[in-house]
Amino acid sequence: MFQINENYLKLPGSYLFSTIGKKVKEYANAHKDKEIIRLGIGDVTLPLAPVVIQALHSAVDEMGKAETFKGYAPELGYEFLRRAIVDHDYKKRGAAIEIDEVFISDGAKSDSGNIGDIFGLENKVAVCDPVYPVYIDSNAMSGRTGNYVEAAGKWDKVIYMPCTAETNFAPELPKETPDMIYLCFPNNPTGSTITKPELQKWVDYALKVGAVIIYDAAYEAYISEDDVPHTIYECKGAEACAIELRSFSKNAGFTGTRLGFTVVPKALTCNGVSLNSLWARRHGTKFNGAPYIIQKAGAAIYTEEGQKQTKEQVAYYMNNAKVIYNGLKAAGYSVSGGVNAPYIWLKTPDKMTSWEFFDFLLEKANVVGTPGSGFGPSGEGYFRLTAFGSYENTKKAMERIQSI
Amino acid sequence: MFQINENYLKLPGSYLFSTIGKKVKEYANAHKDKEIIRLGIGDVTLPLAPVVIQALHSAVDEMGKAETFKGYAPELGYEFLRRAIVDHDYKKRGAAIEIDEVFISDGAKSDSGNIGDIFGLENKVAVCDPVYPVYIDSNAMSGRTGNYVEAAGKWDKVIYMPCTAETNFAPELPKETPDMIYLCFPNNPTGSTITKPELQKWVDYALKVGAVIIYDAAYEAYISEDDVPHTIYECKGAEACAIELRSFSKNAGFTGTRLGFTVVPKALTCNGVSLNSLWARRHGTKFNGAPYIIQKAGAAIYTEEGQKQTKEQVAYYMNNAKVIYNGLKAAGYSVSGGVNAPYIWLKTPDKMTSWEFFDFLLEKANVVGTPGSGFGPSGEGYFRLTAFGSYENTKKAMERIQSI
Numbered sequence: 001m002f003q004i005n006e007n008y009l010k011l012p013g014s015y016l017f018s019t020i021g022k023k024v025k026e027y028a029n030a031h032k033d034k035e036i037i038r039l040g041i042g043d044v045t046l047p048l049a050p051v052v053i054q055a056l057h058s059a060v061d062e063m064g065k066a067e068t069f070k071g072y073a074p075e076l077g078y079e080f081l082r083r084a085i086v087d088h089d090y091k092k093r094g095a096a097i098e099i100d101e102v103f104i105s106d107g108a109k110s111d112s113g114n115i116g117d118i119f120g121l122e123n124k125v126a127v128c129d130p131v132y133p134v135y136i137d138s139n140a141m142s143g144r145t146g147n148y149v150e151a152a153g154k155w156d157k158v159i160y161m162p163c164t165a166e167t168n169f170a171p172e173l174p175k176e177t178p179d180m181i182y183l184c185f186p187n188n189p190t191g192s193t194i195t196k197p198e199l200q201k202w203v204d205y206a207l208k209v210g211a212v213i214i215y216d217a218a219y220e221a222y223i224s225e226d227d228v229p230h231t232i233y234e235c236k237g238a239e240a241c242a243i244e245l246r247s248f249s250k251n252a253g254f255t256g257t258r259l260g261f262t263v264v265p266k267a268l269t270c271n272g273v274s275l276n277s278l279w280a281r282r283h284g285t286k287f288n289g290a291p292y293i294i295q296k297a298g299a300a301i302y303t304e305e306g307q308k309q310t311k312e313q314v315a316y317y318m319n320n321a322k323v324i325y326n327g328l329k330a331a332g333y334s335v336s337g338g339v340n341a342p343y344i345w346l347k348t349p350d351k352m353t354s355w356e357f358f359d360f361l362l363e364k365a366n367v368v369g370t371p372g373s374g375f376g377p378s379g380e381g382y383f384r385l386t387a388f389g390s391y392e393n394t395k396k397a398m399e400r401i402q403s404i
Numbered sequence: 405m406f407q408i409n410e411n412y413l414k415l416p417g418s419y420l421f422s423t424i425g426k427k428v429k430e431y432a433n434a435h436k437d438k439e440i441i442r443l444g445i446g447d448v449t450l451p452l453a454p455v456v457i458q459a460l461h462s463a464v465d466e467m468g469k470a471e472t473f474k475g476y477a478p479e480l481g482y483e484f485l486r487r488a489i490v491d492h493d494y495k496k497r498g499a500a501i502e503i504d505e506v507f508i509s510d511g512a513k514s515d516s517g518n519i520g521d522i523f524g525l526e527n528k529v530a531v532c533d534p535v536y537p538v539y540i541d542s543n544a545m546s547g548r549t550g551n552y553v554e555a556a557g558k559w560d561k562v563i564y565m566p567c568t569a570e571t572n573f574a575p576e577l578p579k580e581t582p583d584m585i586y587l588c589f590p591n592n593p594t595g596s597t598i599t600k601p602e603l604q605k606w607v608d609y610a611l612k613v614g615a616v617i618i619y620d621a622a623y624e625a626y627i628s629e630d631d632v633p634h635t636i637y638e639c640k641g642a643e644a645c646a647i648e649l650r651s652f653s654k655n656a657g658f659t660g661t662r663l664g665f666t667v668v669p670k671a672l673t674c675n676g677v678s679l680n681s682l683w684a685r686r687h688g689t690k691f692n693g694a695p696y697i698i699q700k701a702g703a704a705i706y707t708e709e710g711q712k713q714t715k716e717q718v719a720y721y722m723n724n725a726k727v728i729y730n731g732l733k734a735a736g737y738s739v740s741g742g743v744n745a746p747y748i749w750l751k752t753p754d755k756m757t758s759w760e761f762f763d764f765l766l767e768k769a770n771v772v773g774t775p776g777s778g779f780g781p782s783g784e785g786y787f788r789l790t791a792f793g794s795y796e797n798t799k800k801a802m803e804r805i806q807s808i
Contacts, residue, residue, distance in 0.1 A: 001583070001613075001614030001615075001674070002523065002524070002527050002583035002584055002614060002615055002616045002674060003523065003524030003526060003527055003583070003674065004522060004523060004524055004674045004675075004677055004679065004682060005521065005522050005523055005524055005525075005682070006524065008522065008682050008685060008686075009677065011685065014685070014688070041476075043475035043476050044475055045470070045473070045475070046470065046473070047467060047468050047469050047470050047473040048467045048468055048473070050468070053464060053465075053467065053468040056460075056464040056467070056697070057461060057464055060457060060460040060461055060464065061457075063451060063452045063457065063460070063660070063661065064451050064452055064454070064457040065451050066449070066450065066451050069449070069450070069451040069452070069657075069660075070660040071447035071448055071449070071657075071659040071660045072445075072447050072659045072660055073660055106510050106662075106691075106692070106694075107692050109690070109691070109692040110690060110691055110692060113689055113690030113691070114690055117409065117545065118408060118409050118412065119406065119407065119408060119409055120406070120407030120408055120409055120410065121409075122407060123406050123407055133689075134689055134690070137689045138689055138690055141521065141685075141686070141689065141690075179405065179406035179407070180406055209405075210405030210406060211405075211406055212406045253473075253475075255475040255476045256467070256473075256474040256475045256476055256477055256693070256695065256696045257467065257695050257696070257697070258510075258692065258693065258694070258695045270405070270406060270407065270408045271408075273408055273413065275408065278408060278409070278412050281412060281415065281418070281545075282412075282545070284418070285418075285517055285537075285538055285541045285542055285545065286513070286514060286517030286518055286538070286542055286545075287510075287513070287514055287517070288510070288511050288513040288514060288662065289660070289662065290510075290662065291660065291661050291662045291695065291698055292660045292661070293460070293661070293697075294695055294698075
């Protein structure tokens with residue numbers, strides 16, 4: 001009799017967004033006169049930039065003619081896109097990444113879920129707390145996290161690195177030595193980030209203890225301050241200890257268009273084995289490339305016009321972030337994030353739990369956000385609002401919160 | 405110190421298509437006057453059908469307007485596509501598959517590589533020999549195949565089911581009991597298939613021994629004979645023992661457009677756990693949906709016009725298959741496949757090895773095919789030609805082979 005992967009049975013239910021959806025639906029049904037504003041989920045709302053639309057149309061036309069039709073893509077991705085990435089995202093930042101170190105994919109979620117494939121199951125994993133759930137869940141599925149302890153809301157083999165007001169929302173070097181360290185800066189969900197000297201400390205630490213850093217830079221485009229690194233490869237030695245995940249979802253609105261990439265430097269080795277070659281083998285065996293037309297759309301973002309148009313989108317969302325940040329401050333809340341990220345992280349007032357505040361905000365202001373406890377135990381007592389709504393709704397939401 | 409997944413180190417080099425590429429390049433450089441015809445790789449050449457192009461343009465326009473822009477897709481895929489699939493591919497065939505049993509993906513290669521995630525590592529795997537390499541390699545990566553024995557060209561924990569002239573290119577029920585059985589009909593690489601009563605025997609066997617069948621039906625559109633099943637769910641009881649993988653690559657030319665789906669029936673359980681829920685969890689954690697515009701393109705294939713246009717493409721390739729089949733027969737070869745599949749499988753003449761025949765064909769006819777031994781030890785002494793070239797080249801290739 002065949003057996004299933006028993007690790008799946010250890011996963012607690014993934015109820016966060018379904019519970020939110022259910023609660024909002026119930027409230028809406030009971031209060032049909034109320035207009036609800038959703039600032040909960042991290043999905044974009046602006047349409048794709050004109051330069052992207054144009055590239056898509058043009059690539060679609062190519063697919064309709066025998067002379068320009070494209071079949072299977074090169075396994076790593078088309079060179080026109082990998083070269084644009086290397087030139088723009090790395091060379092300009094002083095990072096010596098080469099095009100055969102860049103792997104095009106269908107998005108950072110797939111890559112962050114799949115990257116564990118090339119690592120041993122005995123590796124000890126360290127994550128920030130609160131955290132993007134995919135890092136934990138994908139490791140739980142492969143059996144790397146031990147057992148889930150319901151009372152603590154934690155896995156017993158995972159090293160949790162609290163990121164709270166006490167740590168300035170940044171992780172501290174863990175006491176127990178990890179093998180795989182997941183870092184995400186600018187951070188989802190807290191919206192905070194760290195400076196280049198602070199990130200360098202993590203690189204130095206990883207090199208010292210022989211850990212690999214899985215660095216999620218999906219929100220890189222939202223960085224507004226000078227001393228914040230755009231890529232971990234700005235740090236010395238990172239090419240020997242770090243893998244970087246990047247996404248087109250938030251910098252260009254590709255959440256429903258799907259494109260991302262992962263950088264695995266050739267200098268990153270374990271007992272002489274190059275992780276670049278392992279990921280190439282994984283990529284070539286369990287993946288068959290991102291669509292040609294989507295890769296053309298991705299390349300359009302790197303043109304002069306593409307940079308201008310996508311920067312305008314980011315600026316629009318970041319203006320929303322400012323409205324939320326200032327609005328909450330004016331209403332007396334303790335607020336962080338929102339300066340280098342589209343997420344605003346607030347301390348719930350009057351010692352409310354995250355879920356109590358969710359209900360409070362829904363009832364009193366008809367505004368939907370995300371309870372911090374949904375991202376991990378150290379998220380309890382916090383709450384996330386996103387800047388991805390429209391300006392009009394964002395402004396209205398703040399007026400309502402201020403008048404509670 | 406972090407460790408890698410050591411199973412990757414057991415994989416033999418994946419040299420088949422790179423060796424072919426190298427040999428062809430060398431020959432072409434040495435004989436610049438020769439016009440080489442490539443009938444080796446299974447990639448399509450006809451452009452996307454007009455109805456698909458139209459759907460793509462229209463969906464791109466939707467993505468460019470705020471009112472119709474689409475962010476994250478539903479995790480299982482858009483209902484418009486899943487409903488079209490259920491109605492057309494299953495209901496019409498008398499298979500009671502429901503829309504929440506269909507999972508849209510970026511292609512059958514990803515799904516066939518990733519499906520192992522939800523199964524235990526101790527499961528015993530059975531594959532046809534010769535075989536599509538992804539089934540084996542993905543299981544090797546997770547540690548399910550034991551060690552690779554170079555001399556035999558086999559993994560020591562895998563059950564190989566020879567498909568040769570002696571077995572009429574169909575597998576026989578294995579002597580050792582497997583837990584996971586990979587079947588692909590119509591078959592890649594042999595181009596052969598089995599009848600519905602023959603497939604029913606496999607379903608009955610799987611139900612009896614408690615095995616799960618991973619059924620790859622990527623070439624379903626090429627079936628021309630009446631008694632050949634288009635889906636395994638035409639067989640009684642299959643919903644309790646089989647997962648089906650489907651692709652848009654070969655029926656609609658989506659090799660570079662990327663779309664596929666997997667059916668995991670809710671009736672398929674292991675000790676009371678539904679595999680549908682496990683795959684839903686995997687899909688929701690390590691994947692984030694196929695692009696909206698590509699899902700719209702997929703749905704267009706199911707319209708009346710879409711069916712007509714894609715059937716014309718399949719007919720074009722199947723005419724090539726006939727040209728190859730008849731051409732080889734006329735030249736005195738032992739040939740199979742090509743009737744319900746775009747692949748023609750021939751016995752090498754004069755006891756040549758697959759690679760010897762590769763060199764022979766390249767030199768004498770300037771035609772490129774794929775050595776059967778590249779697909780497994782029982783592929784030795786066989787050779788694959790594909791019907792995906794142009795009619796003109798296919799015809800010319802046969803004239804050359806006949807005049808050797």
